[in-house]
Amino acid sequence: MAGATLDFWFEFASTYSYLSAMRIQDLARRCDVVVRWRPFLLGPIFAAQGWPTSPFNVYPAKGRYMWRDMDRLTKARDLPFTRPDPFPRNGLLAARIALAAGPQMPAFCRAVYTAQFGGGADIADPQVLQNCLAQADLSVTLLDAGQDPAIKTELRHQTDRAIALGLFGAPSFTVGEEVFWGDDRLEAALDWAAPD
Structure with missing residues (x-):
C-alpha cells in the first residue's frame, strides 16, 4: 500500500548506502515523499549468517x-x-551521533559518507566526526551522544526493527512492511511511496 513516507535504512560502512544518501533527499522531494533516515548496524545481521565481516570481504x-x-x-x-x-x-559512533542529530541527521550523514568514501577518512575517529558535525553546522557536543545510554538503546532498537522487517543489507527502503533493497531500487521505492 502506497504512502507518503519512506524509511531509509542505512549503515555507515555500506558503500551503496553512500550512493543513496547523496541523492535520496532530492529524489524524494520531487516525488513529494518524506524520508525518515534510519541508521542501523549490519554486524549483528551478518553475524547471524556466520559472516565475521562484510560479505564483500x-x-x-x-x-x-x-x-x-x-x-x-x-x-x-x-x-x-x-x-x-x-x-x-x-x-x-557515527550512527549514534546521527540518531542524536535529529532533524539535522541528513546533513551529518552526508558529511560522514563524504569523509569516508570521498576522502578515505576513518569515521571511528572522533576528530573526523567532529569535522563532520562542523560541516553540518551541528554542535560538537553531539560527540557525547556516543556514550548516552538512551541513544545506545535507540540504535539497538533500530537494529532490532531492521531484523524484524527482514532486512539483510543496506541500503534498504521500506514503505510500511514493503521492502526494497539496494541503491538501484531507490526509485522503485519512491514510486511505491509516492502519493497517488
Whole structure:
C-alpha cells in the first residue's frame, strides 16, 4: 500500500548506502515523499549468517565487483570516491551521533559518507566526526551522544526493527512492511511511496 513516507535504512560502512544518501533527499522531494533516515548496524545481521565481516570481504569475487561498480557509479554521479582501508570502517559512533542529530541527521550523514568514501577518512575517529558535525553546522557536543545510554538503546532498537522487517543489507527502503533493497531500487521505492 502506497504512502507518503519512506524509511531509509542505512549503515555507515555500506558503500551503496553512500550512493543513496547523496541523492535520496532530492529524489524524494520531487516525488513529494518524506524520508525518515534510519541508521542501523549490519554486524549483528551478518553475524547471524556466520559472516565475521562484510560479505564483500567474505566473497572476494563479489568484493572485486563491488569496488569496480563503485568506481563506475561514483564517476557517473560525479561523486568523490576513495576506497577505505581497512574496509569496512566502524560506523558505530557515527550512527549514534546521527540518531542524536535529529532533524539535522541528513546533513551529518552526508558529511560522514563524504569523509569516508570521498576522502578515505576513518569515521571511528572522533576528530573526523567532529569535522563532520562542523560541516553540518551541528554542535560538537553531539560527540557525547556516543556514550548516552538512551541513544545506545535507540540504535539497538533500530537494529532490532531492521531484523524484524527482514532486512539483510543496506541500503534498504521500506514503505510500511514493503521492502526494497539496494541503491538501484531507490526509485522503485519512491514510486511505491509516492502519493497517488
